[in-house]
Amino acid sequence: MVEQTAPSSEDSYLYADLESLVVPGRQCGTCTLCCRLIAVEELNKPRSRNCIHCIADVGCGNREHRPHLCRAFFCNWLLVENLGPEWKPDHCGLVLQPVGFSNGAQCLVINVDPDRPDSWRRSPYFDQIKAWAARAAGQTTGDVYYVLVIVDERRIVVLPDRDIDLGDFGAQDQISIERKVTPLGASFTFRKVSGSDSGVTTRFV
Numbered sequence: 001m002v003e004q005t006a007p008s009s010e011d012s013y014l015y016a017d018l019e020s021l022v023v024p025g026r027q028c029g030t031c032t033l034c035c036r037l038i039a040v041e042e043l044n045k046p047r048s049r050n051c052i053h054c055i056a057d058v059g060c061g062n063r064e065h066r067p068h069l070c071r072a073f074f075c076n077w078l079l080v081e082n083l084g085p086e087w088k089p090d091h092c093g094l095v096l097q098p099v100g101f102s103n104g105a106q107c108l109v110i111n112v113d114p115d116r117p118d119s120w121r122r123s124p125y126f127d128q129i130k131a132w133a134a135r136a137a138g139q140t141t142g143d144v145y146y147v148l149v150i151v152d153e154r155r156i157v158v159l160p161d162r163d164i165d166l167g168d169f170g171a172q173d174q175i176s177i178e179r180k181v182t183p184l185g186a187s188f189t190f191r192k193v194s195g196s197d198s199g200v201t202t203r204f205v
């Protein structure tokens with residue numbers, strides 16, 4: 001069983017200083033999708049709701065005073081050279097975000113534009129997401145890797161051979177992960193648990 005807690009500022013890549021890692025020439029341009037999809041607690045902004053400071057096709061209207069989370073957020077499209085123009089978030093409707101936990105779990109979160117809830121199932125995205133899931137599931141030692149699709153409050157764990165729809169999550173709900181390794185490879189159990197459950201969990205706001 002892998003124990004996870006909500007990410008602290010040290011745990012999460014969200015808070016890392018990634019600016020120096022942005023692929024040269026890559027910039028947000030007219031994209032503002034993360035300002036809609038990502039929750040910003042400092043602003044009381046829930047997931048999948050427009051930020052009051054966001055100016056459509058332009059960017060942040062509060063750059064000088066935006067929260068630390070916003071300053072430090074760089075989606076994977078900005079950071080990963082292999083993600084081509086088809087992965088630009090405002091084009092594909094997907095904001096890819098790696099989240100790491102100090103207790104040994106690494107999650108690739110695929111935040112989906114709720115206005116295009118099936119965009120992650122389209123080509124070429126679905127095949128690539130499944131390939132990432134296969135790579136994650138192949139990890140039998142060390143950190144547990146997994147791929148999580150989030151559409152509004154709904155969480156779907158993507159595995160190579162199936163998707164596990166965990167349903168809508170409330171503020172206290174978390175994901176419990178169990179990895180069993182046999183001579184044939186690793187098998188995983190993902191469950192939705194409440195905050196009071198003693199299981200072990202990841203929580204995404």
Ligand code: SF4
Pocket residue numbers: 027028031032033034035073074075076077078089090095
């Ligand atoms: S989703 Fe990525 S490309 Fe779009 S605004 Fe956010 S950081 Fe920039």
Ligand code: SF4
Pocket residue numbers: 034035036040051052053054055059060061062063066067070
């Ligand atoms: S404060 Fe600015 S950067 Fe942060 S979510 Fe709002 S519009 Fe985006």
